[in-house]
Amino acid sequence: MRFTSIVAAALAVVPSALAANFAVNVGQGNTFAFNPTSITGAVAGDTITFTFMSRNHSATTTTFTTPCPPPAGGVPGGFDTGFLSATGTTQPQAVVTLASGNTQWVACRQAGGAHCRMGMTFAVNPTAEQTYEQFLANARG
Ligand SMILES: [Cu+2]
Numbered sequence: 001m002r003f004t005s006i007v008a009a010a011l012a013v014v015p016s017a018l019a020a021n022f023a024v025n026v027g028q029g030n031t032f033a034f035n036p037t038s039i040t041g042a043v044a045g046d047t048i049t050f051t052f053m054s055r056n057h058s059a060t061t062t063t064f065t066t067p068c069p070p071p072a073g074g075v076p077g078g079f080d081t082g083f084l085s086a087t088g089t090t091q092p093q094a095v096v097t098l099a100s101g102n103t104q105w106v107a108c109r110q111a112g113g114a115h116c117r118m119g120m121t122f123a124v125n126p127t128a129e130q131t132y133e134q135f136l137a138n139a140r141g
Pocket of ligand 1: 032056057058108109110115116120
């Protein structure tokens, strides 16, 4: 009986022990930017913790070819943190758990896409065929 409960407890710990968290700053230094601008090697179950450091922004999934503005709620299978404001010393966080390791394109949807067009963009697992740099160029139009 004791042995069984120890095994069950050990198994319960495995998924969280394997999952990685990626820390991403949003609007750091009052800029219209995500920092870092991309992450690689993310797999299902990993988390991204977005920390909103200035103004009012979102992290919203969008398309590679037409990034701006991202759709409210994000693209199907994606995510949208909604708008979060950093005020004074308050820097809200949003934690997104990835359902897959698929490539995802992310931008701020504030101001009808104005922040996005200024280059406020982020990529999850960009590829050699679809690079972050090309996504950024698509956003800037
Ligand atoms: Cu923004």
